[in-house]
Amino acid sequence: MSEQKQRKRSYSDLEDNSNQRPKRNNSKNFNNRNRNQNSNPNKKHKKNKKYVTFDNLKLKNSLVRSLKAISIYRPTPVQRKCLPMLLSGKNATISSKTGSGKTLCFLLPAIQLLTRLRSEPSQGTIALIISPTRELATQIFKVSWSLLRFEKQRCGLIIGGQNKQKERHHLINGSNLLIATPGRLLYHLNETKGFMIRNLRYIALDEADKLIEKGLEPELDKIFTIINRRIANNLNIQKREKSKKKEKENTKENKSVKINHLTNLQIVLTSATQDDQIRGLYKHLGGNLNDRFALKYIGVDDESQSATVKTLEQGYIICKSDQRLIFLINFLKRFSTSKIIIFFSSVKSANFHSRLLDFLEFPTIELHGQMEQRDRSFNLENFHRAKVSILITTDVAARGIDFAGIDWIIQYDPPDDPNEYIHRVGRTARAGKSGKALLFLRPEEKPFLKFLTKSKVSLSQFEINEKKIKTDIQEKLEKIIEIDKTLKKFAIEAYKGYVISYTSHTLKECFDLHQLDLRKVAKSFCFKKPPKISFGFNVKKGNRNKRKRKLNNKY
Numbered sequence: 001m002s003e004q005k006q007r008k009r010s011y012s013d014l015e016d017n018s019n020q021r022p023k024r025n026n027s028k029n030f031n032n033r034n035r036n037q038n039s040n041p042n043k044k045h046k047k048n049k050k051y052v053t054f055d056n057l058k059l060k061n062s063l064v065r066s067l068k069a070i071s072i073y074r075p076t077p078v079q080r081k082c083l084p085m086l087l088s089g090k091n092a093t094i095s096s097k098t099g100s101g102k103t104l105c106f107l108l109p110a111i112q113l114l115t116r117l118r119s120e121p122s123q124g125t126i127a128l129i130i131s132p133t134r135e136l137a138t139q140i141f142k143v144s145w146s147l148l149r150f151e152k153q154r155c156g157l158i159i160g161g162q163n164k165q166k167e168r169h170h171l172i173n174g175s176n177l178l179i180a181t182p183g184r185l186l187y188h189l190n191e192t193k194g195f196m197i198r199n200l201r202y203i204a205l206d207e208a209d210k211l212i213e214k215g216l217e218p219e220l221d222k223i224f225t226i227i228n229r230r231i232a233n234n235l236n237i238q239k240r241e242k243s244k245k246k247e248k249e250n251t252k253e254n255k256s257v258k259i260n261h262l263t264n265l266q267i268v269l270t271s272a273t274q275d276d277q278i279r280g281l282y283k284h285l286g287g288n289l290n291d292r293f294a295l296k297y298i299g300v301d302d303e304s305q306s307a308t309v310k311t312l313e314q315g316y317i318i319c320k321s322d323q324r325l326i327f328l329i330n331f332l333k334r335f336s337t338s339k340i341i342i343f344f345s346s347v348k349s350a351n352f353h354s355r356l357l358d359f360l361e362f363p364t365i366e367l368h369g370q371m372e373q374r375d376r377s378f379n380l381e382n383f384h385r386a387k388v389s390i391l392i393t394t395d396v397a398a399r400g401i402d403f404a405g406i407d408w409i410i411q412y413d414p415p416d417d418p419n420e421y422i423h424r425v426g427r428t429a430r431a432g433k434s435g436k437a438l439l440f441l442r443p444e445e446k447p448f449l450k451f452l453t454k455s456k457v458s459l460s461q462f463e464i465n466e467k468k469i470k471t472d473i474q475e476k477l478e479k480i481i482e483i484d485k486t487l488k489k490f491a492i493e494a495y496k497g498y499v500i501s502y503t504s505h506t507l508k509e510c511f512d513l514h515q516l517d518l519r520k521v522a523k524s525f526c527f528k529k530p531p532k533i534s535f536g537f538n539v540k541k542g543n544r545n546k547r548k549r550k551l552n553n554k555y
């Protein structure tokens, strides 16, 4: 049997073990497994020289107590490696697999710093955490809140979509630890008088690579320029108070805000996927990689053969466009007692599929960036609580969110690149738990597997057992769309969104717009034949006629 064949697994061989899933462990503790396996863990630990506690890492007693209160007793490998360095004030960029505990790596040093400085609310923000999404920022805020339970320092959250007035009030009252998304942070830096940032000493950028990739670089640049200027002014005021003689010199400095005071900050960058872009971002922050402020790279899993965790079982299926939806529906029927996340490439597509699946009596929860913030938070909370549910989402939920008890990650629309794949599947199999992931690929998209392999992700092929797939449903779906005009509208938008999303794929050799057979694509949006719509693509000169003809043929 060929190697490829040996690796193939039948989709129907996959067991739905959701019913046997151990009860959700709220503590999400990596160490519980060890404790359960060993009736007397202390004996084993005494023998084990590597046994490290948070106390060994010189973490304050009150912080160790806060950790115990949320059932966290021992540091994870990445925490063991990073905390000594970060607690001593060094700058670092941290890379380790999804769900390995990076949040505490940047939060504990921030809080320890606040307590060491005995910072008061009147001193404003001393530590700042920037996150690319609102959901992730909120999650970090909740963890910060529980870690500060025995401290007098305050934490605050400022994210898009929230009441600016309320946020202003909190900022003026002083949030020593502030968690923010870039847009809203920039707004308050510009508009909120009394938002004190001049005492800033610590800055962490979570999912740092995403912050750049999301096109947030110009915003970050402005943020750092303002912070730099405020720190500079503050230092000048302090100097002036010390020595009136030097006032002339100081005034000069006051004008030259080009001096980089950001190098006086402790800087931490984290992500499960990192590349050279991170170095670029660090330079924005004023860090010089050759001096004493050098950014130390801490990569916990660099030697690992795989970029994803061992407890994740992952595979792909090859599915023609017109079979995709039928297969998805069959899959959801089969795993009806599971907690599932399905990723789509566009908001419109997520929108339509959520409605369609609800109609077909698969209750879904929707989450994407074009929803009202209130609905976003409400839906996210509901999904967190649910034992069995289907989350229909876009890449807004791909990063950092700490979901519990997820059985399956379905990438119905493929991700843009291997990094995004790694983050998406990282929403399951977290903190030592197990999980499964399934990637849908059209035959033409198979080259994407090569890119995944290069990024140390290897998948098995799950075969579709054609006999078990009910295909008669296609006709019913087409009828539903004909009758329900609202659903039809959503289907048209989704179809358009799907095709357009193809134009923005960076890996053109895997996701080529011109290889889409629109008649088949239309089937997967419940149409008998492609709806007549204009996509308004920019067709490059030279190939204009050829491409136009090609597109016309397909539409």
Ligand SMILES: Nc1ncnc2c1ncn2[C@@H]1O[C@H](COP(=O)(O)OP(=O)(O)OP(=O)(O)O)[C@@H](O)[C@H]1O
Pocket (backbone or CB within 6 Å): 027, 028, 029, 030, 031, 071, 072, 073, 074, 075, 076, 079, 096, 097, 098, 099, 100, 101, 102, 103, 104, 271, 272, 399, 400, 401, 402, 426, 430, 431
């Ligand atoms: N020392 C620890 N002991 C037990 N559980 C822990 C520990 N540290 C973190 N956890 C838990 O592990 C889970 C994952 O942690 P976290 O969200 O920080 O991972 P991450 O590395 O940031 O993941 P991602 O890359 O996906 O953002 C959380 O539920 C957290 O409570």
